[in-house]
Amino acid sequence: EADIYQTPRYLVIGTGKKITLECSQTMGHDKMYWYQQDPGMELHLIHYSYGVNSTEKGDLSSESTVSRIRTEHFPLTLESARPSHTSQYLCASSDRLKAYTDTQYFGPGTRLTVL
Amino acid sequence: QKEVEQDPGPLSVPEGAIVSLNCTYSNSAFQYFMWYRQYSRKGPELLMYTYSSGNKEDGRFTAQVDKSSKYISLFIRDSQPSDSATYLCAMKGGRDDKIIFGKGTRLHILP
Numbered sequence: 001e002a003d004i005y006q007t008p009r010y011l012v013i014g015t016g017k018k019i020t021l022e023c024s025q026t027m028g029h030d031k032m033y034w035y036q037q038d039p040g041m042e043l044h045l046i047h048y049s050y051g052v053n054s055t056e057k058g059d060l061s062s063e064s065t066v067s068r069i070r071t072e073h074f075p076l077t078l079e080s081a082r083p084s085h086t087s088q089y090l091c092a093s094s095d096r097l098k099a100y101t102d103t104q105y106f107g108p109g110t111r112l113t114v115l
Numbered sequence: 116q117k118e119v120e121q122d123p124g125p126l127s128v129p130e131g132a133i134v135s136l137n138c139t140y141s142n143s144a145f146q147y148f149m150w151y152r153q154y155s156r157k158g159p160e161l162l163m164y165t166y167s168s169g170n171k172e173d174g175r176f177t178a179q180v181d182k183s184s185k186y187i188s189l190f191i192r193d194s195q196p197s198d199s200a201t202y203l204c205a206m207k208g209g210r211d212d213k214i215i216f217g218k219g220t221r222l223h224i225l226p
Contacts, residue, residue, distance in 0.1 A: 004158075042217060043216040090158050106151075
């Protein structure tokens with residue numbers, strides 16, 4: 001089982017609140033990712049990082065922001081949550097040295113509901 | 116046209132049957148092909164990956180890639196109720212480092 005953790009697992013919150021979804025991995029992986037997954041839909045990449053102090057936006061436009069101050073930690077923040085942010089958020093990591101296979105290890109996900 | 120097409124199912128088969136899951140894609144630059152399994156309320160986990168065309172076998176699972184047809188398959192032999200999950204195909208290649216995922220096929224193995 002992959003050593004990548006996400007908290008909280010479930011979050012129900014009101015509109016306008018600021019939230020931070022936590023993601024940590026203990027594998028020493030350089031690359032980390034945030035995906036959004038809605039039922040019956042593809043995983044959409046919203047942010048990724050190639051290492052400390054590196055962050056990039058993914059393919060899906062998102063109002064969230066990320067930071068990468070430590071290798072093992074890649075939190076995602078929503079400054080003002082809206083109902084349209086309701087979704088499952090998946091964090092993943094991979095080993096830069098195995099870029100060709102790029103096996104991504106996923107966390108269990110955070111299911112966010114914004115009322 | 117989406118880069119990766121995958122029938123979302125659900126697909127229901129009796130225990131012990133051979134299951135065939137498929138994806139088609141449009142980007143001829145894709146070189147690496149993966150299958151992930153996702154149980155309910157969990158994150159995806161990598162099942163198999165293959166490079167370029169050909170077959171790869173791992174226990175009851177066989178991954179097949181036909182680049183000429185832009186078509187990949189995952190076969191599950193002697194299917195078990197524990198195989199009930201959503202199976203996502205994924206692929207990458209070319210100059211873009213990102214992995215593109217299919218929507219996933221929900222599979223139910225009936226005891």
